[in-house]
Amino acid sequence: MGAKPVILAVDDTPENLDVVKGLLVPDYQVRVAPNGQIGLKIAQAQHPDLILLDVMMPGIDGYEVCRQLKANPETATIPVIFLTAKTEVADEAAGFQLGASDYIAKPINPVLLKARVETHLKLKQNMDSLEQLSAQLAAAKEKMEDELSVGQKIQLSMLPAVAPQHDNFRVAATMRAARQVGGDLYDYFFINPRHFCICVADISDKGVPASLFMAVTKTLLRANTLDDSSTASIVTRINDQLARDNEASMFATIFIAIVDLETGVTRYTNGGHNRPFIRRASGEVESIPDLHGPVAGAMDGIAYGESELCLSTGDTVLLYTDGVSEAMTARDELFGEAAIGEFLERSGGIQPSALVTGLIEAVDKFADGFEQSDDITLLAFTFDRAPEQVVRELQLSLTNNLTEIDRLNDSFNELAESADIPIDIQMKVNLVFDELINNVISYGLSKDTEQSIQVGIALYGNRLVIEIEDGGIPFNPFMRADPNTEASLDEREIGGLGIHLVKELMDEVSYKRAHDKNRVTLVKQLYQA
Amino acid sequence: MNIEVNDIDGTQVVSIDGKIDSNSAPLLDAQLNELLSQSQANILTDFELTTFISSAGLRVLLSAAKKAKSQGGELTVCSMNPTVSEIFAISGFATILRVFSNREEALAG
Numbered sequence: 087m088g089a090k091p092v093i094l095a096v097d098d099t100p101e102n103l104d105v106v107k108g109l110l111v112p113d114y115q116v117r118v119a120p121n122g123q124i125g126l127k128i129a130q131a132q133h134p135d136l137i138l139l140d141v142m143m144p145g146i147d148g149y150e151v152c153r154q155l156k157a158n159p160e161t162a163t164i165p166v167i168f169l170t171a172k173t174e175v176a177d178e179a180a181g182f183q184l185g186a187s188d189y190i191a192k193p194i195n196p197v198l199l200k201a202r203v204e205t206h207l208k209l210k211q212n213m214d215s216l217e218q219l220s221a222q223l224a225a226a227k228e229k230m231e232d233e234l235s236v237g238q239k240i241q242l243s244m245l246p247a248v249a250p251q252h253d254n255f256r257v258a259a260t261m262r263a264a265r266q267v268g269g270d271l272y273d274y275f276f277i278n279p280r281h282f283c284i285c286v287a288d289i290s291d292k293g294v295p296a297s298l299f300m301a302v303t304k305t306l307l308r309a310n311t312l313d314d315s316s317t318a319s320i321v322t323r324i325n326d327q328l329a330r331d332n333e334a335s336m337f338a339t340i341f342i343a344i345v346d347l348e349t350g351v352t353r354y355t356n357g358g359h360n361r362p363f364i365r366r367a368s369g370e371v372e373s374i375p376d377l378h379g380p381v382a383g384a385m386d387g388i389a390y391g392e393s394e395l396c397l398s399t400g401d402t403v404l405l406y407t408d409g410v411s412e413a414m415t416a417r418d419e420l421f422g423e424a425a426i427g428e429f430l431e432r433s434g435g436i437q438p439s440a441l442v443t444g445l446i447e448a449v450d451k452f453a454d455g456f457e458q459s460d461d462i463t464l465l466a467f468t469f470d471r472a473p474e475q476v477v478r479e480l481q482l483s484l485t486n487n488l489t490e491i492d493r494l495n496d497s498f499n500e501l502a503e504s505a506d507i508p509i510d511i512q513m514k515v516n517l518v519f520d521e522l523i524n525n526v527i528s529y530g531l532s533k534d535t536e537q538s539i540q541v542g543i544a545l546y547g548n549r550l551v552i553e554i555e556d557g558g559i560p561f562n563p564f565m566r567a568d569p570n571t572e573a574s575l576d577e578r579e580i581g582g583l584g585i586h587l588v589k590e591l592m593d594e595v596s597y598k599r600a601h602d603k604n605r606v607t608l609v610k611q612l613y614q615a
Numbered sequence: 616m617n618i619e620v621n622d623i624d625g626t627q628v629v630s631i632d633g634k635i636d637s638n639s640a641p642l643l644d645a646q647l648n649e650l651l652s653q654s655q656a657n658i659l660t661d662f663e664l665t666t667f668i669s670s671a672g673l674r675v676l677l678s679a680a681k682k683a684k685s686q687g688g689e690l691t692v693c694s695m696n697p698t699v700s701e702i703f704a705i706s707g708f709a710t711i712l713r714v715f716s717n718r719e720e721a722l723a724g
Binding site: 489492510524573575586587 | 671707
């Protein structure tokens with residue numbers, strides 16, 4: 087308020103008006119009115135900052151003036167202070183009910199008058215500032231919502247639109263943003279005709295800055311994969327580039343895998359991201375366990391590692407962000423990572439697109455209407471190699487005699503040498519045969535009669551698949567609990583070691599009971615990290 | 616599988632040539648038990664010529680190691696090839712038995 091505040095005094099006694107003028111001038115500008123009518127007119131015309139109002143006046147009294155002032159939006163917010171000789175509580179109450187701000191008794195105490203005028207003027211000032219700020223806030227919010235939609239557009243434009251068609255794989259992905267623009271990213275693309283890259287990332291922030299960071303990350307991803315098929319090296323470079331010039335200290339969890347479409351060998355690097363799942367063609371579901379470094383963009387100079395796994399026909403890899411595992415119900419229950427794995431198990435060999443759609447439906451059903459708080463991203467990749475050629479094959483029928491194990495191993499070793507299978511893998515298979523055939527003969531088959539054990543060995547381009555079948559009593563050798571390999575010498579127990587070794591030395595082990603036969607299937611990958 | 620036993624400065628060095636599987640493990644078991652019954656509780660199993668060891672073999676070693684310890688001695692291991700080393704690592708045996716790279720180190724340690 088640059089100019090002095092304007093006070094309007096309304097009183098039918100001229101002497102009172104003089105007193106008020108005398109007290110308030112020169113700190114304030116004072117206008118006077120001898121009755122209610124004129125007072126109202128001046129109020130409407132001048133919009134004073136405060137009104138001192140006598141109650142007892144001829145014509146319309148102070149209460150009526152107040153009523154009319156408050157009824158008119160133009161004058162309703164002007165503070166009104168009643169001046170009156172009437173000091174009964176009932177009268178004061180009536181005045182406050184009408185909207186008056188205060189009451190001053192006559193004869194007027196000068197100190198009191200000045201103090202009250204000052205207080206109420208200040209109060210009014212504060213109210214006015216508050217309203218102004220409120221209006222500014224509303225305008226800013228509207229502007230922000232416009233920006234959010236821009237951010238969403240940026241985010242969506244970063245995602246690949248159409249899934250490539252290829253003989254060797256099928257891929258599907260989706261990103262459903264939360265109400266606020268988040269920072270999830272997925273990408274898939276060919277590095278060269280033989281190598282396909284899949285990637286999922288989750289930016290630490292939300293809003294427009296996150297979507298810009300995401301755009302940068304995606305650009306870096308594409309740029310760094312031009313001439314590099316080592317995911318460790320790619321993520322190391324992306325991390326360095328993101329960490330520089332990163333004043334907002336944003337970062338991204340990231341998972342990248344590069345699949346060799348001919349062999350199924352897949353290199354991957356996990357930088358602080360949720361462990362993806364892999365569903366093998368056999369139906370088994372497991373986590374892809376390795377972590378290779380922290381989130382990307384936080385600190386430069388970090389050397390990321392990588393691991394390798396091998397995909398076979400029908401294997402599906404599922405990448406996701408924590409919007410899925412941390413999807414919540416109204417009762418704070420989380421969907422959870424285990425639930426994702428279970429969904430994968432139940433889903434059979436369905437197409438990646440159906441898998442992705444189905445899982446989102448499951449999450450929505452779980453959340454049951456509770457608002458999505460984080461971006462939900464899913465990427466499913468199924469390796470689909472053309473029917474594989476068997477390189478070598480061997481079928482043997484053994485009798486339930488322990489000496490048959492040597493015969494099996496000799497036949498296998500012959501096959502292995504002719505196919506150049508590394509000697510250490512040969513020995514591991516020998517050991518596994520020793521353990522498992524022993525088990526079958528000792529526990530599964532009756533010792534009195536002669537029974538046969540069928541062993542099938544198939545060598546494919548990148549792995550060995552072994553099946554051992556017997557007609558003995560239902561017996562699953564993998565049911566036993568693993569031994570405690572960390573126990574001390576005194577505590578170690580004798581049992582369970584053989585099967586533990588088999589599980590660790592082979593890449594996949596499974597048991598099935600069908601047609602009155604026990605069947606154990608083992609897979610050993612020939613290419614290892 | 617062939618077993619050779621040499622007494623070197625009070626330690627019984629048991630060299631195993633070939634593979635220790637369910638067929639041959641009993642032979643090793645018999646040999647180790649013979650030494651232990653003669654109160655020869657300081658035993659070094661030398662795996663330089665051993666191609667692999669199955670769980671049957673591991674059980675034999677564990678049993679002998681416990682007995683040796685209870686007799687105030689020790690069963691140690693040396694010269695494992697990569698496959699045998701891996702089996703020891705997987706089974707946790709590398710932490711319960713003392714393992715050396717070669718015979719000289721084992722006898723000195």
